Amino acid sequence: MTRILRSLRDGIGFDVMLVIIALSYLLVFAGLPLIYNVIISFQTVDVFSLGTLWHPNAGFDNYRAIFDDPLAGRVLWQTIVFTLGSVALQFTLGFALALFFHQNFTGATWIRGLFLAAWVMPGLVVGVLWNWLLSGDFGVINHLLESFGLIEDPVFWRSNVETSLYAVLIANIWYGTPFNMILLAVGLAAIPGDLYEAAELDGANAFQRFWTITLPMMRATIGAVLALGIIFTLQQFDLFAAITQGGPAGSSTVAQYWSWQLSFREFDFGRGAVISVLMIIVVLFVSLIYVRSTKAETQL
Amino acid sequence: MTRLVYASVLALMTGAGGAAAQDVTLTLWTESATAPESVFAQEFSAIDNGVTIEIREIRFDDLVTDTLRAVATGTNPDLIAIDNPDHAAFASRGAFLDITDQVAASDVIDIDAVFDGPRASLTWDGRIYGIPRASNTIALYYNRDLFAAAGLDPDSPPRTWDELLEAARALTDPENDVYGIAFSARASEEGTFQFLPWAQMAGGSFDNINAEGVADALALWKAFLDEGLASPDTLTRGQWDSTGTFNGGNAAMVISGPWELGRMASDAAFDWGVTLLPVREEGGVRASALGDFNLAIFANTDHPDEAFAFLEYYMSQVDRVWPEFTRLPSVAGVALAPTGDARIDAAAQVFTEQLSYARNRGPHPDWPRISQEIQTAFQSVLTGQAEAQEALDEAAERIDGIIN
Numbered sequence: 155m156t157r158i159l160r161s162l163r164d165g166i167g168f169d170v171m172l173v174i175i176a177l178s179y180l181l182v183f184a185g186l187p188l189i190y191n192v193i194i195s196f197q198t199v200d201v202f203s204l205g206t207l208w209h210p211n212a213g214f215d216n217y218r219a220i221f222d223d224p225l226a227g228r229v230l231w232q233t234i235v236f237t238l239g240s241v242a243l244q245f246t247l248g249f250a251l252a253l254f255f256h257q258n259f260t261g262a263t264w265i266r267g268l269f270l271a272a273w274v275m276p277g278l279v280v281g282v283l284w285n286w287l288l289s290g291d292f293g294v295i296n297h298l299l300e301s302f303g304l305i306e307d308p309v310f311w312r313s314n315v316e317t318s319l320y321a322v323l324i325a326n327i328w329y330g331t332p333f334n335m336i337l338l339a340v341g342l343a344a345i346p347g348d349l350y351e352a353a354e355l356d357g358a359n360a361f362q363r364f365w366t367i368t369l370p371m372m373r374a375t376i377g378a379v380l381a382l383g384i385i386f387t388l389q390q391f392d393l394f395a396a397i398t399q400g401g402p403a404g405s406s407t408v409a410q411y412w413s414w415q416l417s418f419r420e421f422d423f424g425r426g427a428v429i430s431v432l433m434i435i436v437v438l439f440v441s442l443i444y445v446r447s448t449k450a451e452t453q454l
Numbered sequence: 455m456t457r458l459v460y461a462s463v464l465a466l467m468t469g470a471g472g473a474a475a476q477d478v479t480l481t482l483w484t485e486s487a488t489a490p491e492s493v494f495a496q497e498f499s500a501i502d503n504g505v506t507i508e509i510r511e512i513r514f515d516d517l518v519t520d521t522l523r524a525v526a527t528g529t530n531p532d533l534i535a536i537d538n539p540d541h542a543a544f545a546s547r548g549a550f551l552d553i554t555d556q557v558a559a560s561d562v563i564d565i566d567a568v569f570d571g572p573r574a575s576l577t578w579d580g581r582i583y584g585i586p587r588a589s590n591t592i593a594l595y596y597n598r599d600l601f602a603a604a605g606l607d608p609d610s611p612p613r614t615w616d617e618l619l620e621a622a623r624a625l626t627d628p629e630n631d632v633y634g635i636a637f638s639a640r641a642s643e644e645g646t647f648q649f650l651p652w653a654q655m656a657g658g659s660f661d662n663i664n665a666e667g668v669a670d671a672l673a674l675w676k677a678f679l680d681e682g683l684a685s686p687d688t689l690t691r692g693q694w695d696s697t698g699t700f701n702g703g704n705a706a707m708v709i710s711g712p713w714e715l716g717r718m719a720s721d722a723a724f725d726w727g728v729t730l731l732p733v734r735e736e737g738g739v740r741a742s743a744l745g746d747f748n749l750a751i752f753a754n755t756d757h758p759d760e761a762f763a764f765l766e767y768y769m770s771q772v773d774r775v776w777p778e779f780t781r782l783p784s785v786a787g788v789a790l791a792p793t794g795d796a797r798i799d800a801a802a803q804v805f806t807e808q809l810s811y812a813r814n815r816g817p818h819p820d821w822p823r824i825s826q827e828i829q830t831a832f833q834s835v836l837t838g839q840a841e842a843q844e845a846l847d848e849a850a851e852r853i854d855g856i857i858n
Contacts, residue, residue, distance in 0.1 A: 201522040201523075201525065201526050202525070202526070202547045202549070204526035205526045205527060205528065289687070290685060290686055290687045291631065291685055291687065291699075291704070310685075310686035310687060312687065312690045313685075313686040313687045313688070313689040313690045314686060314837075315837045315838075315839065398690065399640075399641060399642070399690070400641075401640075401641040401689065401690060401833060402641065402689040402690060402833050402836070402837050403641070403830070403833035403834045403836075403837040403839055404830070404833075404834075405837065418519045418522075418523075419519070419822065419826065420822065420823050420826060421522060421822070421823075
């Protein structure tokens, strides 16, 4: 008994205990819901049987219904466009801003901090703001574009099937860029300054320094930022709810919004769960990249 | 006065029982804290009867969703005001309390006096599961000043679809940011509520959505959008916001209901009128949508008697829903008291007549899914992604699958 206690205090037992705490937290709050989600994707669940523990078995019916749904192909494509578009532009803009503020001019850290204000706003608030900005008849964005002479007639961002997805995409890029910037700024700050000095003495120009020092040294951070970006974008729901509600005619419906619509608008929790299961598989894959890049980070 | 009488009756009743009234707190979920049920609930709480009603306001779009979630987890309130097409989903699955016997024994609630439409919406399998809050329907509001300016006669508003389309064309004035007409074709229950009357005037119905003629109704809506007679945001905007553009003078006509009258009377800086929804052709079938909410008690409440006492109080005050809330009573024999605003009183006549053509959505326990199919159909046509008949045929097939 005392041996176990001593081991808990200052031996291997302490490590084991920490691992057990972390694992049981994961199991209870992430593992069980995940498993339950997989289970109900094979069952017929409506709202009035949701509270009961067991539901009628549906086999692969839910999966078949999802893949046969005429909306499925479009949702897949729109999800890809939204995710890749968001991550690519959030990352590029975030990186550019991080490099800009890395110049350490007066007030750089302050202004960099202010950028975070966008990111700490609740998604629904951001959504409502962009809803107004993007409004067709009286929107600020249309007004600006018109006064610069870029467009003749107002663009109905939210109501046009061609632009509705991009309306949410624009809002999401604005929303996610500061987060990318902060993470990348941290990565930039971790690169030792003497590397740049040495390279400069050797006659490397700014582009070469960026390409051969900054990028390779940032590999781990970049991997992590991209992986987190994909995961956060796949979680983005508030903006859709506030700006387009997935419409018009499903033209801005992405997987996560569709899953919610099926579960909480049509009350078909089985089919809603199918989409989350498919998304979990994607997220698991992305998480692997994240884990690998953070592993590389610790090895540095 | 009625309030006083009612309070004393209630006091007598509890007094006769001999037991001191115990303090009971009920919860009521509603879309609006200023709706009649909320106002009446506050009055009911103020009466010294030992019952207090706590009101929780839930956005209209979330009301069904939140309630279903609450029912599934047993955290639902005691009372709810729910949109009438959603009533059957709860009643058919036993979530609402069957109050048939209490209603039969009640001196205050006369269920036979309730109009057929609202009564059908709260009845399931011959049993009564609630009382109607009020009734509403949609009609055509028009800006008389803009009519005159466009050379149209404000005293003879459009009566047929063709006249409506012509009027919308004449009234549209992009130079001054004026659209001819505003309505809501949103992918939500509001869109279904606005579209069904047009489908019905053309001979269709929710269980016959691909009837010959419904495509013409869609063609009319599409013409409004394609010709720029209505804002493209019609596809994503609800009725309240659409009517806001009318009140602001940016739309010359709007299709909406009597709940707008109070706001319009104070916001609109022009002369306006209301007329019946135009019919397909001269002498054509009239139709409109039966809107508004029902009040229901949840089956798992601990205080069914107190909750029912509130329903009785509500019914005792029903003559106030028109003058104070511009909602039409769902009960026969309630005179619409003058409001002091001639335009609103004139509108009362129009909406009362329009209501006599109103048809139910459902009742069907899977109404949200049926409604969703209708929304998908009109949205895909209006955005040019599908041909009208094709989209309606597909919707009809899927609705058949849900109904049968």
